[in-house]
Amino acid sequence: MGRLLVSLAHAHPEVQLVGAIEAPGHPLLGEDVGILVGTPLGVPLGAELAAICQPEHVVIEFTGNPAATLAHARVAAERGAALVVGTTGLGADEDAELRRLACRTRSIVAANFSVGVTVLRELVERAARLLDASFEAEILELHHHGKQDAPSGTALMLGRAIAEARGLDFAEAAVLARHGQVGARRPGEIGIVGLRAGDVVGDHTVLFGGLGERIELVHRAQSRDGLARGALRAAAWVRRQAPGLYTMRDVLGL
Numbered sequence: 001m002g003r004l005l006v007s008l009a010h011a012h013p014e015v016q017l018v019g020a021i022e023a024p025g026h027p028l029l030g031e032d033v034g035i036l037v038g039t040p041l042g043v044p045l046g047a048e049l050a051a052i053c054q055p056e057h058v059v060i061e062f063t064g065n066p067a068a069t070l071a072h073a074r075v076a077a078e079r080g081a082a083l084v085v086g087t088t089g090l091g092a093d094e095d096a097e098l099r100r101l102a103c104r105t106r107s108i109v110a111a112n113f114s115v116g117v118t119v120l121r122e123l124v125e126r127a128a129r130l131l132d133a134s135f136e137a138e139i140l141e142l143h144h145h146g147k148q149d150a151p152s153g154t155a156l157m158l159g160r161a162i163a164e165a166r167g168l169d170f171a172e173a174a175v176l177a178r179h180g181q182v183g184a185r186r187p188g189e190i191g192i193v194g195l196r197a198g199d200v201v202g203d204h205t206v207l208f209g210g211l212g213e214r215i216e217l218v219h220r221a222q223s224r225d226g227l228a229r230g231a232l233r234a235a236a237w238v239r240r241q242a243p244g245l246y247t248m249r250d251v252l253g254l
Contacts, residue, residue: 007037014236019052055080058235073101082106088153111153113230128165135208138191150194
C-alpha cells in the first residue's frame with residue numbers, strides 16, 4: 001500500500017507528496033522514495049513523522065501496525081495535521097484512543113477506503129432495513145494468506161451496519177465462527193466467516209437468506225488501487241474540513 005500510495009499520489013491532481021515514513025532501520029532510509037516506484041520524486045524516505053509533519057499536511061496511515069498507528073496519530077494531532085487512517089486490527093482500547101486523537105484534528109478513520117465498499121455499506125444497511133428478520137444475515141470475507149487480522153475490518157463494518165439497521169447490539173448478535181454442535185441458528189444472529197488463501201486482495205459477500213429466496217450483495221477488489229485512490233480522495237477532501245472525525249460516507253456525500 002505504501003508503494004501504491006506514493007505512485008498514485010505523484011500522479012494525483014490534488015495531492016503533492018511531501019514525505020514518506022518507514023520503520024527505523026529500513027535499508028532505504030535517506031533514499032529518494034521514488035526508488036520504490038521507479039521515478040525520482042525528490043522526497044527522501046524518513047523514519048520520523050514529527051520531522052516533517054505540518055498543519056497543512058495530511059498524514060495517510062496504512063502501516064498495519066496498531067502501535068505505529070497510534071504514534072503517528074498522536075504526532076498528527078499535536079501538529080494539527082489532518083489524518084487518514086486505514087490500519088485495521090486495533091483492539092478496543094487502541095481503537096478508542098485512535099478516535100480520541102483523531103477528534104483533535106481533521107480525520108477520517110475507515111476499515112476500507114474503497115468507493116465501492118462505501119456504497120456496498122449503504123446498500124447493505126438499506127437491505128437490512130427493508131427485509132424483515134426472516135431474512136437472516138451472513139457475511140463472508142476472503143483475503144490473501146498474509147492478512148494479519150480476522151475477520152476483516154470491512155466485514156465487521158458491514159456487520160455493524162446490519163445491526164444498526166435492525167436495532168441490534170452487534171457485540172451480542174455477531175457470531176464470528178461456528179464449529180461443533182452449535183444448535184439451530186439463533187434469531188438475530190449476524191454470522192461472519194473469514195477465509196484466507198493465495199493472493200486475493202479482498203472479497204466481501206453479504207447474504208440475506210429468507211425462506212425460498214436469498215439476496216447477495218458482493219464486492220470484489222481486483223487490485224489495491226481502489227483502496228489507495230479512495231484514501232487519496234479522502235485526503236484531498238478532509239484537509240478542507242473543520243476539526244472532527246469523518247467517514248468515507250461524508251467524503252461521498254451519502
